[in-house]
Amino acid sequence: MQDKINQYLAEVEAFSASGNQDTENFRIKFLGRKGLLNDLFEEFKTISPDQKKVMGQELNKLKNAVQQKIDSLQQSTGPVKSSQEGMDLTRPTGAVPYGSRHPLSIVRGEILDIFSRIGFTVADGPEIEDDWHVFSGLNFPPEHPARDMQDTFFIRKKGDNGEDEMVLRTHTSSVQVRAMENQKPPIRIVMPGRVYRNEAVSARAHCQFHQIEGLYIDEGVSFADMKQTLLYFTQEFFGKAKIRLRPSYFPFTEPSAEMDVYWGLQTEADYRITKGTGWLEIMGCGMVDPAVLSASGIDPQKYSGFAFGMGIERITMLRYQIDDLRMFFENDVRFLKQFS
Numbered sequence: 496m497q498d499k500i501n502q503y504l505a506e507v508e509a510f511s512a513s514g515n516q517d518t519e520n521f522r523i524k525f526l527g528r529k530g531l532l533n534d535l536f537e538e539f540k541t542i543s544p545d546q547k548k549v550m551g552q553e554l555n556k557l558k559n560a561v562q563q564k565i566d567s568l569q570q571s572t573g574p575v576k577s578s579q580e581g582m583d584l585t586r587p588t589g590a591v592p593y594g595s596r597h598p599l600s601i602v603r604g605e606i607l608d609i610f611s612r613i614g615f616t617v618a619d620g621p622e623i624e625d626d627w628h629v630f631s632g633l634n635f636p637p638e639h640p641a642r643d644m645q646d647t648f649f650i651r652k653k654g655d656n657g658e659d660e661m662v663l664r665t666h667t668s669s670v671q672v673r674a675m676e677n678q679k680p681p682i683r684i685v686m687p688g689r690v691y692r693n694e695a696v697s698a699r700a701h702c703q704f705h706q707i708e709g710l711y712i713d714e715g716v717s718f719a720d721m722k723q724t725l726l727y728f729t730q731e732f733f734g735k736a737k738i739r740l741r742p743s744y745f746p747f748t749e750p751s752a753e754m755d756v757y758w759g760l761q762t763e764a765d766y767r768i769t770k771g772t773g774w775l776e777i778m779g780c781g782m783v784d785p786a787v788l789s790a791s792g793i794d795p796q797k798y799s800g801f802a803f804g805m806g807i808e809r810i811t812m813l814r815y816q817i818d819d820l821r822m823f824f825e826n827d828v829r830f831l832k833q834f835s
């Protein structure tokens with residue numbers, strides 16, 4: 496028995512494998528159910544008790560040597576897989592299909608890209624906001640209808656200790672206020688984000704949607720600068736060459752305007768979406784009200800600026816001819832897959 500053990504020890508010592516399969520065969524030869532070690536243990540049962548003591552130690556020495564050999568071989572050739580599995584993890588797979596971006600993300604990215612080319616950077620703010628940043632800091636009088644329960648989701652009423660009322664922001668203009676409080680002019684930012692309004696969900700309205708806001712404040716910024724910036728955006732995004740500014744009202748801008756794009760009246764669809772006028776309303780805009788500037792600590796004698804804001808859903812619906820706003824929030828893959 497001692498001879499066999501010595502012979503096997505030498506064999507184990509000398510063994511080298513050229514791949515997983517070699518190692519596996521080696522393992523089966525020594526440690527398998529009908530392997531050499533089992534044979535030796537069978538033989539071990541038959542020897543005399545005083546021999547057992549020595550032989551037991553010798554057998555264990557062999558067993559450990561085999562196991563160590565297997566461990567070190569596996570380190571260099573990878574773990575041995577049983578032949579039944581037949582799995583080769585190193586084989587290349589077929590092509591992994593690409594997912595697709597959400598249409599709102601595609602359009603947001605395009606808009607940010609267009610403004611980044613003329614020096615605008617991206618700013619961000621919280622969706623749960625205090626009254627100051629959503630309304631008061633933007634010159635909304637206390638009785639303004641936008642604060643009405645029908646529009647705003649209230650999170651927390653005004654506290655007894657004077658804590659401000661908390662709301663879900665109804666527009667991204669709140670980020671303007673934060674930016675003006677924290678940065679010194681020149682400020683040139685675009686602010687995309689989700690906003691909330693307490694409205695019934697339909698094909699044209701939703702209780703959550705997305706806006707993108709722009710703000711530019713510096714010395715001597717004029718209405719003409721605003722018009723040129725918005726014209727540039729329209730040309731880049733829609734490929735349309737004509738805009739018009741209609742007088743409008745927002746509490747935080749003066750003067751205020753709605754910007755329309757001339758869409759044209761080439762096709763039947765053009766008549767439908769422009770209601771036969773050829774014009775489409777795209778965004779609200781205006782010169783930042785001096786009262787808003789000074790409320791955020793910017794000197795209106797020295798600085799002026801403009802702001803604009805638009806709904807990302809609306810623009811995406813125009814871009815891809817989507818008729819129902821709810822599509823954006825249902826995450827139906829059949830819808831989403833069309834935008835890869």
Ligand code: PHE
Binds near residue numbers: 665666667708780781
């Ligand atoms: N905050 C306005 C809205 O939600 C849009 C707007 C932004 C108008 C900036 C003017 C300037 O309707």
